[in-house]
Amino acid sequence: MTSKGFSRLTATAAVMPAANVDTDVIMPKQFLKGIDRAGLARGLFHDLRFDSEGQPDPAFLLNRPGFEDCRILVVGPNFGCGSSREHAVWGMLQYGIRAIVGTSFAGIFADNAANNGLLLISLDEEAHARLAAHLAARHTALTIDLEAETIMVDDLVLPFAIDPRRRRAIMLGLDRIGGTLAHADAIRAFQTDYLAAAPWLA
Amino acid sequence: MPSPRTLYDKIIDRHRVMPLNDIEGPGEQLLLYVDRTVLNEYTSPQAFSGLREAGRTVWRPEGALGVVDHVNSTAPDRTAIAPDADAQRQIDYFARNGRDFGIEMYDVLHPRQGVEHVVLPELGWVVPGLVIAAGDSHTTTYGAFGSVGFGIGTSDIEHLLATQTLPYTRLKSMRVTIDGTVAPGVTAKDMIMAVIRAIGAAGAHGHALELAGDAVRALGIEGRMTICNMAVECGARVALIEPDEAVIDYLSGRPKAPKGELLEQARRVWADLRSDDGARFDREVHIDAADIAPMVTWGTSPDQALPIDGAIPDPAALPAAERQDAERAIAYMGLTPGMALEAVTIDRAFIGSCTNARLTDLRAAAEILKGRKVAPGVRAMISPGSSTVRREAEAEGLDAIFTAAGFEWRQSGCSLCLAMNDDVLAPGERCASSTNRNFEGRQGSGGRTHLMSPAMVAAAAVSGHLADVRRMPLP
Numbered sequence: 001m002t003s004k005g006f007s008r009l010t011a012t013a014a015v016m017p018a019a020n021v022d023t024d025v026i027m028p029k030q031f032l033k034g035i036d037r038a039g040l041a042r043g044l045f046h047d048l049r050f051d052s053e054g055q056p057d058p059a060f061l062l063n064r065p066g067f068e069d070c071r072i073l074v075v076g077p078n079f080g081c082g083s084s085r086e087h088a089v090w091g092m093l094q095y096g097i098r099a100i101v102g103t104s105f106a107g108i109f110a111d112n113a114a115n116n117g118l119l120l121i122s123l124d125e126e127a128h129a130r131l132a133a134h135l136a137a138r139h140t141a142l143t144i145d146l147e148a149e150t151i152m153v154d155d156l157v158l159p160f161a162i163d164p165r166r167r168r169a170i171m172l173g174l175d176r177i178g179g180t181l182a183h184a185d186a187i188r189a190f191q192t193d194y195l196a197a198a199p200w201l202a
Numbered sequence: 203m204p205s206p207r208t209l210y211d212k213i214i215d216r217h218r219v220m221p222l223n224d225i226e227g228p229g230e231q232l233l234l235y236v237d238r239t240v241l242n243e244y245t246s247p248q249a250f251s252g253l254r255e256a257g258r259t260v261w262r263p264e265g266a267l268g269v270v271d272h273v274n275s276t277a278p279d280r281t282a283i284a285p286d287a288d289a290q291r292q293i294d295y296f297a298r299n300g301r302d303f304g305i306e307m308y309d310v311l312h313p314r315q316g317v318e319h320v321v322l323p324e325l326g327w328v329v330p331g332l333v334i335a336a337g338d339s340h341t342t343t344y345g346a347f348g349s350v351g352f353g354i355g356t357s358d359i360e361h362l363l364a365t366q367t368l369p370y371t372r373l374k375s376m377r378v379t380i381d382g383t384v385a386p387g388v389t390a391k392d393m394i395m396a397v398i399r400a401i402g403a404a405g406a407h408g409h410a411l412e413l414a415g416d417a418v419r420a421l422g423i424e425g426r427m428t429i430c431n432m433a434v435e436c437g438a439r440v441a442l443i444e445p446d447e448a449v450i451d452y453l454s455g456r457p458k459a460p461k462g463e464l465l466e467q468a469r470r471v472w473a474d475l476r477s478d479d480g481a482r483f484d485r486e487v488h489i490d491a492a493d494i495a496p497m498v499t500w501g502t503s504p505d506q507a508l509p510i511d512g513a514i515p516d517p518a519a520l521p522a523a524e525r526q527d528a529e530r531a532i533a534y535m536g537l538t539p540g541m542a543l544e545a546v547t548i549d550r551a552f553i554g555s556c557t558n559a560r561l562t563d564l565r566a567a568a569e570i571l572k573g574r575k576v577a578p579g580v581r582a583m584i585s586p587g588s589s590t591v592r593r594e595a596e597a598e599g600l601d602a603i604f605t606a607a608g609f610e611w612r613q614s615g616c617s618l619c620l621a622m623n624d625d626v627l628a629p630g631e632r633c634a635s636s637t638n639r640n641f642e643g644r645q646g647s648g649g650r651t652h653l654m655s656p657a658m659v660a661a662a663a664v665s666g667h668l669a670d671v672r673r674m675p676l677p
Binding site: 086090116183190197198 | 216217219220222223231233235237247248251252256258261262288289291292295329331332339353355356357358360361364365366367369407460464465467468471
């Protein structure tokens with residue numbers, strides 16, 4: 001999946017501080033039987049967002065007034081643990097979430113996010129706590145500057161670090177496959193030599 | 203003289219198309235050439251949708267093979283009709299993708315249909331020194347042949363199909379050596395369960411795990427597959443066993459295996475597929491084979507396992523870090539601390555999965571079941587690892603032993619290992635299972651899973667409770 005790149009994002013952020021939010025909660029199993037990626041915005045946090053009649057639950061944060069344009073989540077530790085389902089990441093992007101700020105992310109979820117242009121930022125616990133406290137008190141928009149590797153909200157400025165390849169992919173909105181296919185000649189040349197040396201695989 | 207390298211590093215080096223950063227060793231990013239992949243109907247559909255949306259083709263269709271295994275029925279008289287409409291849609295789309303992109307596909311009624319990680323090896327398509335990446339975490343199985351196998355998500359399946367490569371980060375290396383000889387009744391399953399118990403469910407996280415030692419070398423290829431398959435349950439992304447003559451013997455006569463002069467050429471290259479003397483591992487663990495007993499799990503994580511003559515642990519006596527997990531697991535499993543494992547009664551028995559449903563697994567179970575009957579009230583079923591295994595077992599008369607004992611003799615598929623079809627535990631049902639994961643709800647919502655070897659499943663089935671296979675005299 002290709003998403004439009006960005007180097008600076010200013011948007012409403014929602015603070016969801018629970019620890020160990022798993023991909024079953026992010027995208028419940030009734031949304032896994034498809035054959036394409038469509039229709040997953042509805043599935044995001046489905047069993048929390050909607051009541052048993054399918055109506056939005058007004059108590060859930062993303063359903064509250066002021067969060068209609070939420071594009072950033074500020075989450076608790078070990079976010080995205082459990083099943084490898086990439087549907088969790090697809091659902092985030094289809095709903096409109098572009099970045100998630102936490103302290104730690106489960107490995108497969110982090111790979112899946114990187115492969116889809118969903119920005120994950122890990123802060124240390126102290127910085128994360130300051131950010132969460134600030135947002136909870138004021139409900140203001142937050143700015144992520146990928147170029148400067150900083151998060152800004154009002155007068156609060158928090159630096160973060162990110163793998164350079166992942167940063168570049170987010171900023172340019174790189175199509176990963178397109179990026180690799182730019183090396184198609186190198187792959188073809190490698191394959192020719194490789195199969196010549198291992199003819200039992202040709 | 204080049205510095206000594208591990209088997210893992212040798213294979214990665216041979217598949218490096220180009221570097222993607224300037225780090226050497228673990229953390230190196232590189233573009234990795236992938237030899238082969240196997241596709242299933244449940245993790246691949248969006249990969250193909252992505253190719254269609256971008257107007258892309260498959261780089262090397264002959265490097266992929268598709269097998270329907272996760273959502274299909276295992277009913278003895280099954281037809282091409284899937285258990286439910288969603289499964290049917292996934293199966294139909296899978297077939298269409300094979301046709302449109304030129305990939306060989308085994309549908310439900312294909313004579314070689316089966317669980318993907320059983321089917322590929324029996325075709326002779328897994329040979330030493332390969333990189334195989336596939337949309338299933340148990341792709342580690344191929345380490346039994348000295349090949350790097352690892353699981354990937356759907357986006358990476360799409361990337362692999364379009365480019366025959368993956369951006370890859372080199373892992374750290376770890377070696378577990380199991381020296382000595384195992385006692386009678388102790389199998390490959392018990393060996394890997396003992397390893398997982400010893401190092402923990404995340405014990406090999408971030409590492410390529412090489413398994414070595416006399417006890418590993420003494421195993422047949424099917425036992426080695428069981429070990430590498432389940433290595434992912436201790437967090438290993440890759441598992442490897444040095445290939446030897448047993449691999450060559452296994453490949454002999456298989457339809458897709460190299461033959462004649464090509465095989466001789468291959469053998470000269472494969473001779474170097476070993477960790478050099480003096481190769482450095484980031485971590486080493488030694489286990490004495492004589493200390494390993496038949497194992498069962500008591501909890502809801504694969505590392506919550508004990509020798510069968512043990513008892514349900516008392517959480518209060520466990521280290522603080524394990525206490526809360528143990529309490530939750532014991533409550534979910536409906537057990538009592540201090541209870542002997544052999545006193546735990548079962549409702550269901552299942553022999554199947556990519557871990558333990560090959561011919562040698564079925565033979566081991568049949569040895570126990572010969573002349574015995576499944577205990578009253580226990581529903582027991584066998585789903586052979588592949589349709590080929592099913593035919594071979596029938597040719598040996600194993601099916602007659604199973605049905606006489608009261609086991610259902612079913613068709614092949616992932617079945618009750620993860621309950622994506624209609625083979626499901628009812629809430630509260632307890633199952634002795636030859637599979638690989640005892641997670642909450644894995645075999646059905648509220649279902650309770652005890653992992654063990656196929657012979658131990660057979661012993662439990664005829665006893666009506668978890669039972670020590672060493673105390674079941676062979677007829």
